[in-house]
Amino acid sequence: MFKRNEMEKGVESLLFISAVAAVLALFLLCLFLFRDGILLFKDYPLTGFLTEKSWYPTSLDPRFGLQPLLFGSILVTVGAIFFAVPLGIAAAIYISELASPRVAGILKPLTEILAGIPSVVFGFFGLVVLVPVIQEALDLSTGQTALTGSVMLGVMALPTIISISEDAISSVPRSIKEGSLALGSTRWQTIHKVTVPAALSGISAAVMLGIGRAIGETMTVMMVTGNTAIIPGFPSGLFEPVRTMTATIALEMGEVPQGSEHFHALFAVGSVLFITTFIINIAAGHIKNRYRFRL
Amino acid sequence: MTDDFANGTEIEVRGLNLWYGTNHALHDISIDIPKNSVTAFIGPSGCGKSTFLRCLNRMNDLIPNCRIEGNVNINGEDIYSKGVDVVDLRKKVGMVFQKPNPFPMSIHDNVAYGPRIHGAPRKEIEGIVEYALRSGALWDEVSGRLNTSALDLSGGQQQRLCIARTLAVKPEVILFDEPCSALDPISTSKIEDLILELKKQYTIVIVTHNMQQAARISDYTAFFLLGDLIEFGRTEQIFESPQRKETEDYITGRFG
Amino acid sequence: MLPNAKINEKIAFTLLRMAMGLVVLFVFIILYYIISNGYSVISLEFLTSMPAKRMTAGGIYPAIVGTIYLIIGSMAVALPLGILAAIYLNEYARPGKVTWTIEMAISNLAGTPSVVFGLFGLAMFVKYMGFGPSLLAASLTLALLILPVIIRASQEALITVPKEYREASLALGVTKWQTIYRVVLPSAIPGMVTGAVLSVGRVAGETAPILLTGAAYFLPRLPDSVFSQFMALPYHLFVLATAGTNIAQTRPIQYGTALILLIIVLGVNAFAIAIRNHYRKKMHR
Numbered sequence: 115m116f117k118r119n120e121m122e123k124g125v126e127s128l129l130f131i132s133a134v135a136a137v138l139a140l141f142l143l144c145l146f147l148f149r150d151g152i153l154l155f156k157d158y159p160l161t162g163f164l165t166e167k168s169w170y171p172t173s174l175d176p177r178f179g180l181q182p183l184l185f186g187s188i189l190v191t192v193g194a195i196f197f198a199v200p201l202g203i204a205a206a207i208y209i210s211e212l213a214s215p216r217v218a219g220i221l222k223p224l225t226e227i228l229a230g231i232p233s234v235v236f237g238f239f240g241l242v243v244l245v246p247v248i249q250e251a252l253d254l255s256t257g258q259t260a261l262t263g264s265v266m267l268g269v270m271a272l273p274t275i276i277s278i279s280e281d282a283i284s285s286v287p288r289s290i291k292e293g294s295l296a297l298g299s300t301r302w303q304t305i306h307k308v309t310v311p312a313a314l315s316g317i318s319a320a321v322m323l324g325i326g327r328a329i330g331e332t333m334t335v336m337m338v339t340g341n342t343a344i345i346p347g348f349p350s351g352l353f354e355p356v357r358t359m360t361a362t363i364a365l366e367m368g369e370v371p372q373g374s375e376h377f378h379a380l381f382a383v384g385s386v387l388f389i390t391t392f393i394i395n396i397a398a399g400h401i402k403n404r405y406r407f408r409l
Numbered sequence: 410m411t412d413d414f415a416n417g418t419e420i421e422v423r424g425l426n427l428w429y430g431t432n433h434a435l436h437d438i439s440i441d442i443p444k445n446s447v448t449a450f451i452g453p454s455g456c457g458k459s460t461f462l463r464c465l466n467r468m469n470d471l472i473p474n475c476r477i478e479g480n481v482n483i484n485g486e487d488i489y490s491k492g493v494d495v496v497d498l499r500k501k502v503g504m505v506f507q508k509p510n511p512f513p514m515s516i517h518d519n520v521a522y523g524p525r526i527h528g529a530p531r532k533e534i535e536g537i538v539e540y541a542l543r544s545g546a547l548w549d550e551v552s553g554r555l556n557t558s559a560l561d562l563s564g565g566q567q568q569r570l571c572i573a574r575t576l577a578v579k580p581e582v583i584l585f586d587e588p589c590s591a592l593d594p595i596s597t598s599k600i601e602d603l604i605l606e607l608k609k610q611y612t613i614v615i616v617t618h619n620m621q622q623a624a625r626i627s628d629y630t631a632f633f634l635l636g637d638l639i640e641f642g643r644t645e646q647i648f649e650s651p652q653r654k655e656t657e658d659y660i661t662g663r664f665g
Numbered sequence: 666m667l668p669n670a671k672i673n674e675k676i677a678f679t680l681l682r683m684a685m686g687l688v689v690l691f692v693f694i695i696l697y698y699i700i701s702n703g704y705s706v707i708s709l710e711f712l713t714s715m716p717a718k719r720m721t722a723g724g725i726y727p728a729i730v731g732t733i734y735l736i737i738g739s740m741a742v743a744l745p746l747g748i749l750a751a752i753y754l755n756e757y758a759r760p761g762k763v764t765w766t767i768e769m770a771i772s773n774l775a776g777t778p779s780v781v782f783g784l785f786g787l788a789m790f791v792k793y794m795g796f797g798p799s800l801l802a803a804s805l806t807l808a809l810l811i812l813p814v815i816i817r818a819s820q821e822a823l824i825t826v827p828k829e830y831r832e833a834s835l836a837l838g839v840t841k842w843q844t845i846y847r848v849v850l851p852s853a854i855p856g857m858v859t860g861a862v863l864s865v866g867r868v869a870g871e872t873a874p875i876l877l878t879g880a881a882y883f884l885p886r887l888p889d890s891v892f893s894q895f896m897a898l899p900y901h902l903f904v905l906a907t908a909g910t911n912i913a914q915t916r917p918i919q920y921g922t923a924l925i926l927l928i929i930v931l932g933v934n935a936f937a938i939a940i941r942n943h944y945r946k947k948m949h950r
Contacts (some may be wrong), residue, residue: 118840119874120842121840121842121843122771122841125842126753126757126842128749129749129750129752129753129756129757130753130757132745132746132749132750132753133749133750133753133754133758133767134767135746135812136750136767136770136771136774136812136813136816137766137767137770139770139774139809139812140770140773140774142772142785142789143774143777143781143782143785143809144787145792146784146785146789147781147784147788148784149788150784150788180799199687200684201684201687202688204680204681204684204685205681205684205685205688207681207683207904208681208684209685212678212681212682213685221685221689223938224689224692225688225692226934227692227696227931227934228688228691228692228695228932229865230870230931230934231695231867231870231927231930231931232870232871232872232899232926232927232930233870233872234697234870234872234899234900234902234903234926235695235870235899235902235923235926235927236695237696237903237906238699238902238903238906238919238923239698239699239923241891241906241907242698242906242916242919243694243698251709255839269691269695272688272691274909279681299670300671300673300674301674302673302677302678303670303674305677306677323776326776329778330776330777330778330779330780331735331778332778332779332780332782332872332873333872333873333899333903335905337903344885360778360780360873361779361782363784363877364780364783364873364876364877367783367784367787367875367876367877372792380784381784381788384781385732385781387778387781388777388778388781389778391776391777391778391781392773392777394776395772395773396773396778398776399769399772
C-alpha cells in the first residue's frame, strides 16, 4: 500500500510540473524577449526610441523611432475595430436573438470558418482582390493602404467578436427579457434597452480580445498595407501605406545580423507589442470575470 | 448509548463536528451503528443526514473548505486518524448514490471495475461478477447481455448494478444515500427487498426522506434536524413513541 | 404600442439582417476566390513534385512535407504537456495563488501575438540553445503557441465528465489517479482529440513564427534531420505572393498553394467537429 501512495504522489507531481510548464514558458518568453530588447539601449538611448519620429534602421546614422510603427499599428487596429465592432455585435445579436435555432446552427460554424482561415491566406486574398479594388474605387496611387489592412483585420477579428458577444448575449437570463416584453416593449426595445446593456461587459471583453487579435496580426497586414514607415496622419493616413510593429519585425528580421543594434531594436519593438497585448488580455479577463460574477 | 445490539457495534461516532467554511453543518454528533442491521437516517432536507453519511467513508474530503472534528471508529479503528488510508477505508465502506451512476462501460466491466483495480486475479473476475450480480438481484435480467452498455439499463436496473458494483469490492459496510429517490415504486420495492437480504452479510446505513421506507426496512432510526442528531433508537420506538417533540412533529408530518 | 416603435424595430432588424448577411458574404467571397482560381492548378503532380525553374513552375511537395513535419513535431511536445496540465488544473489544483498564476499564464500565452512567439523562438531555441534555424526550433516554438489551445480544449473536455463517475469510482476504494485514468479520461478523450485536431489546423497555417525560426525561402531537397531548415505551405505562399521571382506568372501556383492550405486547415477543423458530434450523439444515447 505504501507503493500505491508513492505512485499517486508521483503522478500528481508530474501533472503539476506539466501545468507549471505554462508559467515557465511565459517567464522564459519575457526573459528572452526583454533581454534582447533592453540590449538596444546600451548603444541607443531609450528616449530616442520613444521620441524619435523616424525608423531608418539601415542608414549610416540609424534611427530606431518607435512612433511610426506604433501609430501604424494603432491606426490599422482602430480602423479594423470601427468596422468590425458594429458589424460583429450586430451579427451576434442576430444569431442569438433573431435567428431560429436551426439558422443559428448554420451561421455559427460559418463564422467559425473565418477563424480557421490562416492569416497568410487572408493576406493573399487581400493582396490579389481587395488591393486593386481599393486602388480603383478610391483612385489612389496604390491600394496597399492602412484602410486595406483595417478591412482585412476587421474581417479576421469578426469571429472573435461574434462568438464571445454571442455567448454574453445568450447568457442574459430569459426572465429579464420576458420582464421587458411583458411591459409592452417591442423586441428591439428589449434588445437595445435591456439585453445588450445586461451583456455589455461580456461584449466589452469581446471587443478587447478583438483588438488584441488585430494588433498582434502579422502576415495579413504585412501583405496589404504597403509597409512604409512614416507617422500616419488621421484620417488621411488611412489612404496611405503604413508599417505596423508586427510587420516590421517579420520583414526585417530575415536580413539583420544577429546581435546587431538593429536586431535588438526589433526585439525592443516586440517587447512593446507583447506588453501591449499583455495589458489588453489582463483587462479583457478582468472585464469578463466581472460579468460572469454578476449573472 | 445503546449497547444491546444483537450483533455488536460496527461504527462508533463521538463528538463529530463539521464545517463548510464558516458554516457549522453538523453539531457534536455521537451515535453507535449496529452490525448486520439496517440503520436509517431521516429528517427534513438540509438536516445534515447526507452530510453525516458522507463522513462515514470520508467522501467529504473531496469538498474544499470542509473541516471535520471528532472521532469515527469503524470496527475499532479511527478513520480520521493520521495513518488511515482513505482508499482502503472506502474499500471497506461502500456507497450507493442517490442518482444511479454506472460508468459508460458494459455491464460486466462496471462490476469488474473495482476487483480489477484492486488486483483480483483474472480468472477470478468472472466468478466475482456473477456473485455480485446475483447478490444484487440483477443476474437473471442481464446474464445474457453482460457486454452491452450499462447506460441502456432502466433506472432501477442501473441502481441495482451500482449495488452489485459495490458488492464486488466486498465491503463490510454499505452506505445508501437516498438510493430510491429517482426510481419508480416497483424498482423501489425491489431495492428494498435487496437491502433486507443484504443486511444478513453487511452493515447497512441508509439515508432516506421517505419515512415509510425507513419504517419498512430499518431496524434502527436516527432523526436529524438542522445539523443535530435529535433522537436515535429502535425503529418501532422512534415511530411509535418518540421521546422528543421535534421527532414527533416530523413523524406526524408537521415538518415540510 | 406606438407606431414609431414598430417602425424603429423594422429598421433595426433590417440592419441586423444586413450585418449578418455581410459577414456571410465575406466568408463566401474569400472561399469562392481561392477555390475557383485554385482548383484547376491542383493535380497529383502539383502535390508530389518539387518546385522548378526558380519556383515559377513545378509543385509544392517539399512545402507539404515541411508542414507535416511541423505538425508532428509540435504536437509531439504540446499534446502530452497540454493534456497533463489540463488534468492537473481540473482534477488536482485547489484555488489559490499557484493555480491563479498558472491560469493567468495560460490566458496570456493564448493572447500573445504569434510574431512574438517567433522572436522568442529565435532568441531561445535558434540562438541560445544553438539549434540554428531548424525544424526543431520551429516545432518547439509552434508547440508553445498551441499549448494554451490544447490545455483549454482538454479542460473543457474534462469538465463535461459527470462528477458522479468520479464519486462512484472513489467510493469503490479506487485511488484518484486510477479513477482519472480508468473513468475520467476515457470519457474525455473525444473532446481532447477535437482540441488537438483544431490545433493541427493552427500549426499548419501559422507563418510569422516559422519565418523567424527556420522556414526556408527555397530548398532543393527535403529536410533530412531535425536540425535542417524546411519549406512550409504558408511561408511558401507568402514568398510566392510577395517576393517571388515573377509574382504575376506564379499567380496560379499561389492560388493552388492557398487552396491546399485552406483544404488542410478547414478539412482538419471539419474532421474535429465531426468527431465531436459523433461522440456527443453516442454519449446521449
